[in-house]
Amino acid sequence: MLKKVKHHSLKKHTEKNLTERDISQRNTSLKYLGFLVDEAFFDDFEMLYEFGRELGLQRKDVKLFTFVETRRKIPSLRQNQITNKEFTWRGEIHNQNAQEFLDFPFDVLIGFYKEKHRFLSAMVAQSKAKFKVGFNDADERLFDLLITVDLQQPEVFKSEVKKYLKIFKKID
Template sequence: MIFTGFKRKTNQIFFNKKLTEFVNETKEESSKKINNIIVIIDAINDEESIVKELSSLLKVDKSNITTVIAVNKKNKKAPIENSFSGADFGWRGKVKSDYLKNILTKKYDLLINYSKVDNLYVNLLILQCKSVFNAGFTHLNNELYQLLVDCEPDDYTVFNSELKKYLTILKKL
């Protein structure tokens, strides 16, 4: 449909405008330890293993780790509970999904993006999320993150060990 491309373009314009504001604003520095984590992934089958590994590695309870799964299209016959797609965003980056609205109202100490590709809607979510510290892979949009780890996107264990190392250096753990 013609409006899908137009909607995506308005979301891209909104993202570019908000990104310059995001880069220019100073993030509040928190010296407190990491308790609440939000994890964005794009592979449904990796969710449980990532949460388990993060919980043990960062010494955070599993109940304090929120996962959000980015999918291309939602399957209406077998919906995934904690997933979102481009359909959950309206014009100019407005969030339509109640699930995402609920996530965006909470504050997080750490946001981790395990996405393998740079996605406009994942970036919109990160931009609107109230997180103190953002971490992701180097192939992603580097303006959204305070920590970027250079490793293969499929290698979660290397990413997690590097993340722990740098969070320890920054005295966040």
């Protein structure tokens, strides 16, 4: 029962954030890159930092935030991680690091997850990123660009994203 209420609240928060989105800065060039990643699906984070370097960014200008369904019992020093338990039944996020990540005005935010994902979609909707990129069957209302690629093939992912960032004049 509580799970249904939480999912309904997430949906309402997502709808509200979609209507309040500021798209006036959508065409700025790439200086800061953010990734929202589903750890159940992908965990090669070094590849994402390397991709940022290939785009001409320094490591400090590439930020990564991940979602895991439930935290493992093993202690972790990772601070840029959120679980479904950190979303209240009202759909609000109770994770200071996540809030800071979402409030940062990334020039490009890449939602690195497949299909529709309630928690990550709510985070994408809440993000202050100027331009948002998603993949394969994601909610098209959340993203400025949807690309259909197999995210398990990093070279194809990289070349497609680069191609579109050049078309949109985000990179040279």
